[in-house]
Structures are given as C-alpha cells and as structure tokens.
Amino acid sequence: MVENKKLVAVRPDPILEMQGISFGYKRHDLLYDVSVTVASGEMIGLLGPNGSGKTTLLRLLSGVLQPRQGQILLQGRTLTQWGRRQAAQRIAVVPQELHMPFAYTVEQMVSLGRTPFASSFFGSRQEHDTTIIQDAMQAAGVSALSERIFNELSGGERQRVTVAMALAQQPGLLLLDEPTSHLDIKYQIELLELVQQLNHERGMTIIAAMHDLNLAARYFPRLLLFQRGIVADGSPAEILEPGLLSRVYGIQVQVGILRGAEHLSVLPRHKLRKYPGSNSIQRQQSILSQVVALVN
Numbered sequence: 546m547v548e549n550k551k552l553v554a555v556r557p558d559p560i561l562e563m564q565g566i567s568f569g570y571k572r573h574d575l576l577y578d579v580s581v582t583v584a585s586g587e588m589i590g591l592l593g594p595n596g597s598g599k600t601t602l603l604r605l606l607s608g609v610l611q612p613r614q615g616q617i618l619l620q621g622r623t624l625t626q627w628g629r630r631q632a633a634q635r636i637a638v639v640p641q642e643l644h645m646p647f648a649y650t651v652e653q654m655v656s657l658g659r660t661p662f663a664s665s666f667f668g669s670r671q672e673h674d675t676t677i678i679q680d681a682m683q684a685a686g687v688s689a690l691s692e693r694i695f696n697e698l699s700g701g702e703r704q705r706v707t708v709a710m711a712l713a714q715q716p717g718l719l720l721l722d723e724p725t726s727h728l729d730i731k732y733q734i735e736l737l738e739l740v741q742q743l744n745h746e747r748g749m750t751i752i753a754a755m756h757d758l759n760l761a762a763r764y765f766p767r768l769l770l771f772q773r774g775i776v777a778d779g780s781p782a783e784i785l786e787p788g789l790l791s792r793v794y795g796i797q798v799q800v801g802i803l804r805g806a807e808h809l810s811v812l813p814r815h816k817l818r819k820y821p822g823s824n825s826i827q828r829q830q831s832i833l834s835q836v837v838a839l840v841n
C-alpha cells in the first residue's frame with residue numbers, strides 16, 4: 546500500500562557546521578556563540594556594516610584563524626583533522642585583495658590553484674591540470690590576459706584572476722570576500738552569474754561577503770546579517786526588512802520590487818528629506834517612483 550505522505554525536500558548532509566564559535570582579536574568577542582549549518586549546495590550572502598566581522602568569519606571558515614570557543618566542521622571533521630592539503634582541496638578563498646611579491650603572469654597565478662593537487666611541491670603539471678587551468682581562466686573571463694603580469698592589472702582584472710585561481714582549485718566550498726568590490730556593473734553581474742552557474746551546475750557551495758544589498762537579494766537565496774555576531778539568518782524577504790536594516794546599518798531604507806524585476810531592491814531614504822530639489826535627489830526620487838509593491 547502506498548502511504549499518502551507529504552513530500553519533504555531532502556536536505557543534503559551539511560558541508561559546514563559552525564558550532565557555538567566565539568572569536569575576538571583582542572579581549573572582547575567580535576563573534577559570540579555563532580551556530581550555523583550550511584547544507585551542501587547552498588549559496589549564502591554575508592551582510593553587515595563595515596567592521597561587523599564578515600571577513601573574520603570567512604577567515605575562521607578557511608582555517609586562517611582559530612575560534613576561541615566552539616568548532617567548525619567541514620564534512621564532519623575539523624580543518625585540523627583534514628590537514629592543510631586536504632582542506633585546500635575542498636575550500637577555495639577569493640580574498641578582497643591579493644598581493645603578489647613576484648612578477649607572475651596570470652597563467653602562473655591561476656596555476657597556483659592546482660598546488661593542493663600536486664604530487665610534490667615542485668610537482669610537474671599534468672595535462673589534466675592544464676585543461677582545468679584553461680577552463681578556469683575562460684570561465685572567469687581572463688584568458689586574453691594569460692601572459693600579462695598580475696601586478697600590472699587593474700583592480701577588477703586582478704579580482705577576476707583571483708576568482709580563476711579559486712576555480713582551478715575545483716573546490717566544493719567557495720568563500721568570496723566582497724568579490725564585486727572592484728568590478729564595474731557589467732563584470733559585477735557576470736561574476737555573480739558565474740558563481741550562480743557554479744552553484745547550480747556543479748553544486749558548489751558558495752559563501753560570499755557582500756556590501757551591495759541589491760546584488761545580494763538578486764543572487765543569494767539565504768542571507769546572514771551581522772552586527773557583533775549574526776543577528777538574522779533567512780531569505781532575502783526576511784532579512785531585507787526596513788526595520789531590521791535600519792537597526793543594523795543606522796539608515797532608513799525603502800524596500801520594494803522594481804517594476805519588471807523578480808527580486809527586492811533596497812533604496813536609502815535619508816537624504817531625500819534633507820536636501821529636496823538637488824539633481825541627484827530628483828534622480829533618486831524618479832527611481833523611487835518606480836518602486837511598486839512596497840514591503841513596508
């Protein structure tokens with residue numbers, strides 16, 4: 546007999562478990578008793594004001610920093626239990642800035658992404674590695690720059706090379722620290738579409754610190770909001786709530802869905818009241834007039 550059971554979406558095993566982690570650089574805790582479980586294949590945006598601890602959390606997740614209390618499990622084992630090399634085969638990090646003291650070309654930089662898989666430190670590159678490196682450069686849109694010196698590139702070009710390096714690592718978990726900060730609007734969209742594609746097609750788990758609330762709403766189904774630890778964890782509709790954003794960022798915002806859009810947009814309200822009539826304000830007002838279906 547077939548039971549008439551309600552279908553329940555199966556949650557895959559967690560890739561990452563933060564269990565009661567606390568951390569501070571000095572005496573005071575910056576993060577206190579943070580517990581978050583990340584299922585394999587999730588795409589999560591970390592939001593919060595400057596200095597709220599987003600980069601610090603990413604550093605804890607990648608093992609650069611150790612929690613003062615609690616533990617972080619990657620597929621059920623701590624990073625120490627995995628060991629550096631095994632952990633690096635599973636986690637890749639795209640930092641805000643990457644300083645390279647040598648005159649490496651872009652291709653040499655991206656090749657560094659294969660280091661955790663080399664049979665020895667000076668291990669020769671296999672054909673298989675070359676294909677992965679070429680694919681990573683193509684996916685990040687930096688193939689045309691392959692012979693250029695990394696340090697001579699623009700901030701946006703360097704950011705995309707850093708993404709290519711991470712892709713060459715073929716990680717299960719990709720951590721990105723403000724990946725769009727140096728990119729123009731076209732490359733912001735291209736990069737986030739690429740990350741979304743890696744998430745959808747390869748099942749890569751993504752955690753990214755984001756400042757742009759509108760891009761976060763558009764690309765990340767789950768958001769964690771920080772202010773001295775995590776204050777909210779939920780969908781964009783739950784997190785991008787005017788009262789909550791005003792409390793955390795200290796600014797009044799209007800949240801709504803622009804005509805024809807499928808995601809929420811967040812617009813600051815503050816200066817509209819202060820300086821009526823200026824051109825930039827008139828522009829903002831005309832944008833606001835397009836906001837329909839206001840949430841609040």
Ligand SMILES: Nc1ncnc2c1ncn2[C@@H]1O[C@H](COP(=O)(O)OP(=O)(O)OP(=O)(O)O)[C@@H](O)[C@H]1O
Binds near residue numbers: 570594596601602
């Ligand atoms: N190495 C360090 N030593 C001491 N304090 C630090 C160190 N790194 C960061 N901090 C402090 O910890 C706090 C959190 O910094 P963090 O970089 O994690 O914040 P964030 O949310 O990523 O900020 P932003 O949005 O500005 O990048 C800040 O007050 C910062 O000054």
